[in-house]
Amino acid sequence: MIDVIIVEDDPMVAAINSEYLSRLEGFNLRGHFGTAKPCLDYLDRQEQTLVLLDVFMPGLDGLELLQHIRNTYTRVDVIMITADRSSNDIKKALRLGVIDYLMKPFTFERFQVALLSYQERRRLLESHAELDQSILDKRIFIREKPSYPKGVDADTLQNIQNSLSSRTESCSMKDLEQDIGLSRVSIKKYLVYLEEIGKVSSHLDYPAIGRPLRKYRWL
Structure with missing residues (x-):
């Protein structure tokens, strides 16, 4: 089971993220925080966590929080879920090692791809098996878009x-x-x-x- 926290100051968006997460097996929502401080208090007690992180928040913003997480916690992974479309901010988030970057508004299918890809990555890298390039490409680095029948949008x-x-x-x-x-x-x-x-x-x-x-x- 993967522990997840949502760091988002908009209660409506947090509720959508929570509802989407509830549809996926293997994830346990441990909390929702509207600012950085309670998030950091939680990570001090429970470091191995997936954080669904917004950028625009009061006080310490999401990118500043991401930088602090990278400097302090070695077992925390982050998926950005934000309306921030700045190429500079996206570049900074990628350099700080985010697992994925979802722009609001997004579909459940895109959310599902991000979470299930992360789940597969965790499962594979915690298996202690010896890996080769084909396994990495098939199960981590190359992602296939969901395919729908003709006429299904x-x-x-x-x-x-x-x-x-x-x-x-x-x-x-x-x-x-x-x-x-x-x-x-x-x-x-x-x-x-x-x-x-x-x-x-x-x-x-x-x-x-x-x-x-x-x-x-x-x-």
């Missing part, structure tokens, strides 16, 4: 997944149509794909009056 897919996963009960295509603003024909294509990859299940609902209605549920 990543952002639209994320919107439909968000709508489905936020519901406590199964819903119809009409419900999704009202929520997403797409035609049922378009939504159907995404639902078929999500069923194929095992993220959604469907069943026929038989009302007292009228025709059966197919409903969908996030798994």
Whole structure:
């Protein structure tokens, strides 16, 4: 299990990061901090941690905190999640050894790639096995983008997944149509794909009056 802390001063963004993290197995969210000091207090007690770090924060900003982490803690890894698009800041973060750099707003798929790639890296490097270049290239340094069927757009897919996963009960295509603003024909294509990859299940609902209605549920 990988311990994670979120260092983000915007509660809404922190909640999104936390919700995304909860969808991934093998990660344990240990805390959310809005400024640098409580983050450092935590790292003093629990050094081996993955930090999801924003740049723009009151007091010590994210890059200054990253520099302090690199100078002080040898077992902390950092993924930047920030609206900072400055090439100089990105260059500084990379030179300070960040694992990945996610620009807001980002999709769940991009977040998933970053976290699962890190998880695989940790698992591989803690295995004590002798490695060769092909293993490093295949499992750490070369990443493949998620591939989708023709006509499936990543952002639209994320919107439909968000709508489905936020519901406590199964819903119809009409419900999704009202929520997403797409035609049922378009939504159907995404639902078929999500069923194929095992993220959604469907069943026929038989009302007292009228025709059966197919409903969908996030798994």
